[in-house]
Amino acid sequence: MTELSLHRRRVLKAAGGSLGALTLGSSLAAGDSTQRFIVDSKGLQNDDGLEIVHDLSPVDLLVVRATEARLDDSRAAFVSDRRMARGPYQPVRQDRFEYPEEGTDLFGYQWDKHDQGVPEAHEITRGEGTRVAIIDTGIAAGHPDLDGQVDLDLSKSFASDEYGVGEPYGGAHGTHVAGIVAANDRRDGGVVGSAPGTDLVDLRVFDAVLSSRGRQDLPPEYWGETWMGSVIAALVYAAEIGCDAVNLSLGWTWEMRSEGWGEFWGRVHQRVGNHARRRGTLHTHASGNWGESLQFNQDETDSSQTAGGITTSATGPVGFDPETGNYEEPPYSPATYTTHGVGAIDLAAPGGKGGDSKYDNVVNTVAYPNFAEDGAYLGTDYGYGWFAGTSMAAPQVAGAAALVKSANQHYNSNQVRTTLLRTAEIPDDYEKKYYGRGGYLDTAAALQE
Structure with a gap:
């Protein structure tokens, strides 16, 4: 990671918002939990001896803590919940931006918004009357470009800590994603989001980055963890509060490919996806950053295929010059790191090239948490950064x-x-294979239909 200076602004107020139970994240890795399970409540005869973590009655599921023997006696279908660390959905490149003077316009660096015709789109609408949930590491609601953009009353933490919402407790990722969606276009300077008129909802699922204590040079495995069941709980909640879109720059398809997870998790994802569709909620997914082809069988399918979501691959320019707006290769050229597959991808969208030039990546809002040795939250460092990944492509959609x-x-x-x-x-x-069912996202054309 390139280290550049970051303007420091301390925010010492505690963030509001209701607390949930536990967490999930940008992808892979740990092992099965021996005490947390996802249970199909349709077959559950009684819940004695079960500690309910998340009651997902709209989709007939429970997230519980229990012994496996107790669940065996219940005759309900169940599977171990999984604790996960960040993996192939972690941005492939991150560069910090020297914090500009107040009022400095950064729109010239945003090749993604120029390419998508965002200024022209805003002549039609800025996204007013809509609501978008960000299931991620937390949104820094106090960032100058996100101030007033986040509905803290509806926001909710599903993380296993008690830090709440409205701050980037799990790292900078969620703030960058949120800015891509809805950074304010009506302030002097800063960056612009695609739909600055929408209401953002912060649904934090990643645990706080306590081990970093303000350090920004730690590898991804220190960037918090979560549970698959908590992401599912956040998805159900988002549909229940009437979100028009929910962004998941964390993916959930990879875990389904683990041995023994296919059929059960396929049913879980179908229920959650179908519930979202019935409630009018569109899921936008990042496809992953491991550069391989995604192929699915009947039991290994994500909600984009079963219930009308959108899985997104990433593109980016080569040689973008912010002074002239020119580039050697266009913004719609595929990124080498992007996961792909004709049967798995719905759209490609600007996510950044991930190469040597930071200007070929996506610049937007970032915020980094600071914690004391005892875990006390000390505030946030606000700034801007260039990230590259399918995590940046999904919020464009x-x-x-x-x-x-x-x-x-x-x-x-x-x-x-x-x-x-x-x-x-x-x-x-x-x-x-890089563009899937649809092709390359064209925001301006979608509004002109």
Whole structure:
């Protein structure tokens, strides 16, 4: 990671918001929990001896703590919940930006928003009347470009700590994602989001980065962990509060490929995805950053395929010059790190190239937490940063979905999805596997239908 100076602003106030139970994250890795389980409540005869962590009655599921013997006696279908650390959804490159003087306009660095015709789109709508949830590491609601953009009353923590919401307790990732969706375009300077008129909801699932204590040079494994069941709980909650879009720059398809998870998790994801669709909520997923092809069988399918979500691969320019706006390769050229596959990807979107030049990556809001040795929260360092990853591509789609919904309030989630896919195109001279069912996102075209 390139270390650049970051303007330090201490925010000593505690963030508000209701507390949930536990966590999940940007991808892979630990082992099965021996005490946390996902239970199909349809077959549960009684819940004696079960500590309910999340009651997901809208989809007939429970997240519980219990002994396996107790669940065996219940005759209900269940599977061990999984604790996960960040993995192939971690941005492939992160560069810090020297904090500019107040009022410095950074829009010239945002090739992604220029390419998507965001200024033209805002002549039609800025996303007013819509709501987008960010399931991630937490949003820094006090960042100058996000101040007033986050609905803290509806925001909720599903992490296993008690730090709440409205701050980047789990790291900078969620703030960057949130800025891509809805950074304010009506202030002097800073960056612009695709749908600055939407209401953001902070659904934090990653645990606080206590081990970093303000250090920014630690590897991804120190960036918090979570539980798969907590992400599912956040998805159900987002649908229940009427979110038009939910962004998951963390993915959940990879875990489903683990031995023994296929059939049960396939049913879980179908229920959650179908519930979201019925409630008018569109899921936007990052496809992953391990550069391989995603192929699914019937039991290894994510909610984009079963219930009308959108899984997104990443693209980016080569040689972008912010002074002239020129580049050697266009913004729609595929990133080498992006996971792909004709049957797995729905859209490609700007996520950054991930190469040597930071200007070829996506610049937006960042915020880093600071903790004392005893875990006391000391405040946040605000700034801007260039990130690259499918994590940056998915919120481009979430922002575009908010714009389409805002301009067409009668649309359901499937109509929003169909519009985004129908107006996308596969660029000449590039392989379809990088663009999937739809092609390369065209935000301005989606609004002009």
